[in-house]
Amino acid sequence: MIEDLLFRFREHLRMLGRSPATVKAYAGHAKEFLLATGITDAKKVTTPMIESWITGLWDYRNDRDKPYSNATICIKIRSVKRFFEFLEKTNVIFIDPAQFIKEPKKTTPIKPALTPGEARRILDQPNLSTLTGIRDRTVLEVLYATGIRLNELCSLTIYDADLQGGVLRINKGKGSKDRVVPLGKHAVKFLREYIAKVRPRFSQKNRTSRYLFMDYLCSPVSKAVVSIMIRKCRKAAKIKKQVTAHTFRHSFATALVKNGADVRAVQKMLGHSDLKTTQGYIRSLGLDMKKEHRKSHPRERDKENIRSSGPRIKRIKGSYERRSL
Known part of the structure; x- marks a missing residue:
């Protein structure tokens, strides 16, 4: 019965458009x-059981004495x-035992962004x-x-790059969302150089392949290959x-906002459903916020003398005291 419920749960997540990674993780x-609690009947799960399991998560240590993050x-x-x-929505259970269970507040460390100089060096x-060098530079x-x-x-196809329009189409990104982003x-x-001179050499043995980035074996370039390449360049x-492919994503968002881009425009380019996710990418700009406020806010740019235009507290206080007598 439990395996059947898990199968239906996976199908439910797929129907909602969740990514394969999310379906597998959930x-x-x-x-x-269910295995940790030894439950074979979902109807017998109680809130204290879930709370006890969560306590065990905080107490967990692996072989290296390292806890869960x-x-x-x-x-x-x-x-x-x-x-x-x-289970509650599909009437398998009548009361959701996890309804009032709250997730701990997620602490997201500030991700290190590359400066323009560091990005250029990489x-x-x-x-x-070399053919591989041109491909790798294009990927970066x-x-x-x-x-x-x-x-x-790694999933891009040759049809996704609109070089005439200068945009890249991303089909079925995270959450099965499509979007279009400028290329620059x-x-x-x-x-243009890669598609004209390099990709035809990589695709000689398989002219039917539509993947944009390929290797000598006519296979789409893998995430592992790109990650290793970035590490070597770093x-x-x-x-x-530390620099990963995600570091470039974070650096992209940080650079745009720092140079005046609207956060909601950046949200669309990143493909985020929630603006809070985008704001998490640019938290490292917090140190510049006061400077930006002084530079941008109309009251901060006002030339009026602050000392002469301030409220005369003593005069107000005195008149108040006279009225109250």
Whole structure:
């Protein structure tokens, strides 16, 4: 019965358009909860059982004495909550035992963004005298110019790059959402070179492949290959901070907002459903907020003398005291 419920739960998540990774994670964590509590009948689950399981999550230590991170605990609790919400909606249970269970407040560390200089140093690392080097430089340019996710990049097809219009179409991104993002002149230049001179060489053995970024085996470039390439370029550029494909996404958002882009426009380009997610990408700009406020707010730019225009507290206080006597 439990396996049947988990199967239906996975199908329910797919119907909602959740990504394969989300479906796998939610169903996996729900199954983990059921195995940990030894429950074979979902109707017998109670709120204290769930609370006891959550306590165990906080107390957990692996072989290296390392606990679960706050983010891991959040996703485990969220998975169980969604599972029992589904059971209640489908009348498998009458009362949701996880209804009043709250997720812990998620603490998201500020992600390190690349400065324009650091990004340029990494972009300059691929060897442009080789086919692979041109492909890798094009991948880096697209990552930095669009803020695209790594799995979205690896899924791009030759038809998604509109070089004439200077935009990139991202079909069925996270949450099965489509969007269009500007490419920028540098990404367009390298894409044009790559598509004209490099990709035909990679696709010689498989002319029917429509993937944009390919390797010598005519296969779509993998996430592992891109990640290793970025790591090598980071080391060659002597950048000490950790750099991944997601770092380019964060750097993209940070640079746009810092240079005056509207946050909601950045939200659309990143493909975020919630503006709070976008704001999490740019929290590192908090140190500049006072400076931006002084520079941008009309009252801060007012030339009026602050001391002479301030309220005369003594005069007000005195008149008040006379009236009250």
